[in-house]
Amino acid sequence: MIMVGLWRPLAALVLAGLLGWTAAAPARTAGADAAAEEFRAVWVATVYNLDYPAKATTDPAALKRQADEILRGCADMGMNAVILQVRPSCDALYPSRLFPWSRYLTGRQGTAPAEGFDPLAYWVEQAHALGLELHAWINPFRVTKAGAEELAALSADHPAVLHPEWVAEHDGNYYLDPGLPEVRELVVQGAEELARNYDVDGIHLDDYFYPGSDFDDAAAFDRYGGSFSNVGDWRRENVNQLVKALGERLHAIRPELAYGISPSGVWADSRSIPGGSRTTGGYESYYAAYADSRKWVKEGWIDYICPQIYWYIGHKTMDYAAIARWWADTVEGTGVSLYIGMADYQAGKSDPADPWYGTAAIQAQLALNDTLPQVAGEVHFRYRLIASNDALSALYRETYQRVQSPVTEPTPAPTAAVPTPVPTPEPSGSLRLDTSGKGAYIQGSGGLFRPDDALTRAEAVALLARLSKDEQGNLLYNEAETASGFPDVDADAWYAPYVAFARAWGVAGGYPDGTFRPESPVSRAELVKLLCAYFDRPGAAGETSFPDVPAGHWAADAIAYAAAQGWISGYPDGSFQPEQTVTRAETVKILNRALGRPAAEQAEPETLFSDVPQTHWARAEILAAAQ
Template sequence: MKNSFKIISILLIMVIFQSTIAFATPSLNTIEKKEMRGLWVSTVLNIDYPSKPTTDAEVLKKEAIKILDDVKDMGLNAVFLQVRPSGDALYPSKYFPWSKYLTGKQGVMPSDGFDPLKFWIDEAHKRGIQLHAWLNPYRITKKKYNEPEHDFASLDFFHPAIANPDWVVKHSDGNLYFNPGVPEVRELVMDGVIEIVENYDVDGIHFDDYFYPGKDFDDKDAFEKYGKGFENIHDWRRENVNILIGELSKRIKETSKDVSFGISPFGIWANKSTNPLGSNTKGMQSYYKQYADTRKWVKEEMIDYIVPQIYWHIGFSIADYSELLNWWVDTTKGTNVELYIGQAAYRAGNPDPNSPWHGFSEIERQLTLNSNFSQVKGSVFFTYNSFEGKPALSGLIKSIYQEKQYVMDMEKLKIVIKVIDKYIRQIV
C-alpha cells in the first residue's frame, strides 16, 4: 500500500512537472515583453512605409504585413510606427490632413475607407507585437536636400498651419515648423495625441529627437509676447518644451493608464566641457541646440521610457558608445523611467573594410555591452529598411535573441527542477 502511494505520488509529480514546465517557460512573446526589442518604421520621405505613396488599400496592407512578419521573424516585439511624420497623419484625424507620404497628395485618403493605423495595430497585436504611435510634434514640412524651400502652398487647404499662420515659423533649413512658444500650438499637439489615445489601442505614444530645429529659430516676436519672467530666450525655449512634455504626460495618463509615453532623444544631452552634468563627449548637444532637457524629463519622471539614439561606435573619440551608455544608465538610475537604447542598424554593413561599421560585429558588440547593465531594458533599431538586403544582419539579431531566450528558459527550468526535486525527496 505504501509503495502504491509512492508510485501514485511520483506519477502525480510527473504530471505537475509537465504543467509547471509549461507554466515556467511561456511562449516567446510572453517572455519578450519583459525586454524591449523594437524597430522604428519611418514614413517620412517614404523611408520604410509605404515604399512609395499610393491610395491602394491592398498595397498598403500587403506592405504592412510584410514588415510585421519580418519583425516577428527577427524575434522583435515592438514597432514604432511614424504616424505623424510632418504635420499630417496616417489615420483619419480631425486636426491633421492625410499624409502625402501615404497617398501622394496631402489631404487625400486611401481607398475603401482604409485606416492604416488601425490595421497596423490589429496586425501587430495578432503577432504579439506592441505598436507605438510615433509622432513629430512641431515639424510641418520636410523637404529633400535638392527640393526648393517649402511654403504654405505645399500644404493642404485644411492644414492647421493654413488657418493659423501666426503659429508657424519658416526656418533656415527651408521647412515650416509650428512655434513651440505659442500656447495654442501646445494645445494642438496635445489634442492630436489624445485623439490617438482615445480612438486606438496603441501601446505607446512616442516622440523622436526633433524639437526646436536650431538656435537660429525665428521666434523673437513670440518671446516678447510670452517670455516674460525669463532672462533669455534659450531658457524660455527649453521651458516651452518642458511644459509640453509634462502636460502631455498627465493628459495621456488621465486618458489611459495603459499607454506609455516615451522619447527618443539625440544621444548627447550635453558635453561635460559645457555642462558638468553632461557626458565626456564632444558632439552636438540637444540641451542647447534642440532645447530638449531630456535629463530633466527622466529625473522628474515626466516620461515612462527613454530611447537615446547612441548612433556611434565603441571607442569613437567624439561620442564613445560605451561612455554614453554609462551616462544614460547613471541618468535613469533611481527613477521609474525605463531605459532602452537606440541602435544604429543603418550604419551596419558598411562596405569600407576600414570602417568600424564594416560587417555587423559592431552591433553585436553593442548589444553584448548592453547586456552587462540590468538597467538597460532593451533596444530599438533604426530603421526597417536597414535590414532590407542584409540577411546577415537580420540573422544576427534573430540569433542573439534566440540565444537569450534559450538562456532564460534554461534558468527557469533549473528553478523548476530544484523545486520538484525537493518535493520528491520529502515524500519518498
C-alpha cells in the first residue's frame, strides 16, 4: 500500500466529503452521444462455459473470483466495456420470472447459485467500480445447442416446456419461432426485466435470428403470413417488429440505455441488392438470417450497430476494408453509432504464410478503423481467447491505453465514474501527517509493488491513517482497532484498522447502502483533491488550462492549484481526464512532487520490488518513496 505524510488541520473535514462516495454514475450516454468516446469492449460468452464461468458451479466465491479476473483483465487491456452473455439459451444468469437459471452457470438448469447470489448484480457493481460499462447480451430465440437430448432435459419452467407450440426445429436444434407474436413479446418482456431490475448500461442482441432458410415455420406462416407472398419478406418483417418494439419499450423505461445489435458483417452483396457491399462471399444476413440490419440503422431503431467483420483486409471475397467502409457509409448521418465486431479468435496463427499470423491482421484493422470517422469503437470476440494470447492482450494494452497516454505520467487505468460526495461527521480534532520526508511512505506485498494497479479506497484511507498525527505530533492510528462498522470490511482484512481509523475520525464515510467498498478505485481528480486539502491555499487558484475541467467541476480549484505547483500534467490533447483511475505508480509520482521529494539517484536496492524493473518509468520515484 502507499502512505504519505503531509496533512494539515482542516484536511479531514474536506476528505469527509471526498471519500464518502455514493454508487457509481452511468459511464456515458448511448445513441449519437456514444460516438463522443471510443467504445472498447469485449464479449464474454457463457454458452458452453467458453468464458464464464470456466466450469459450472453454485459456489458464489468461485463465481465472484472468475468475474473479478475477467473484469480486471478487461480493464488492464484498456477496455471500457464488457458485453456479458446473460441469456444464452432462453435461460438466465440472474433470477428471472420468465427464464430458468442457466445450466452453464450452475450445472443444472433451474438450479440457482448458493446463498441467494445474483451473478449479474455482482458483474454490474464490479464493472462500474472499475469504470467499465456492462451490457447485457441476450440470444433472443435459441433453445438448445445439443439437440433433442438437451430439449428433453429442459427444466419444467423453461418457456419451451411451458409452450411447446412456440418451438420449431432446424438442423437438429430447437428455437422459439420468431413468427409468433407471443414469442416476440416474451423476448421484449425479458429485456424489460433486465432494464428495470439492473443498472446495466446496454442491452445487446447478437446475430441469432432465423437459423436458416429451411426453418420449420410453415404453420406460423399460414397463420400470420397475411398478405406476404414471400416467406422471406415475412420473416424479415418479424425480426423488424422485434427490433423496433424492443427499442421503443426499453427506452420508455430508461431513455439513456444503449440498445444495440451485432449482426453478421455482410448485410447483402451489391450483386444481390443494389447498395450492398462489394463482397461476393455468399453469406448475406439479409437472406441467411432474415436480418435487415441496414433498415434498423436507417430507421434509427437502435442506438448502435456492431457488425461482425470476421475477415482480414484483402480477403478475396469478404474484404474487411470494403465491409467496414460500407458500414461507415451506412451509419453516416443516422445518429446510430458504429462499433466494429472483430475476430480476435482468428489471431495468433503459427504459420507465417497465414493472413492471421501473429497480430498483424488485427493491427491493420485497428489502423483502418482510425481512418474512418464513423467508427466509434470496437468489440472483441472473445475474452478467454484474448487473455490467453499474450501478444494480442499486449497489443490492446499498448494501443488502447496509448490513446490516453499522458505527457509525463504513465498510462492510467480505465475510467472510473465520478463519485458524488455524501456528508460524514466533522472529525473529532485536528489531523496532521508527518512531512519530514525522512521515512518511507510506501510498501509492497510479497516483494511486489503492483505499480500499474489502481489505487483503491482502502489504500487511500491508508494514506491518511498510517502517518496521521495530532497537533502535538502523536500518532493516532491504532492497528488493534479493527471494528469499522462496515459490513463489507472484515475485521481480519489488512485494511480494517485503516478504515476503522478513517471512520472514527470522520475522514471517510461509506455509501448510502452502508457499505465502504474498499476495492473501488480512486480517480485522478479525487487524489488531487485529497492532496490539495492539506496545503494552505490563498483562495481559488483560478481556472484550469484543461478543457475537460470546467470552472464548475467539483475539483476544479484543486486541479488548478496542483497544476500550478507542477504536481500534475495533462495529456497530448490538452485534457486532464479527472475521472480516470489513478495507478499506484502515478500516485507515488504525484505525491513525490507534492512533498518535494526528488527521484532516487541510485537504482539500489535492485530487488526492492521484483515487478519494478530498471526500465520501469517510475522506478526512481518508487525507490525514493520506499527508502
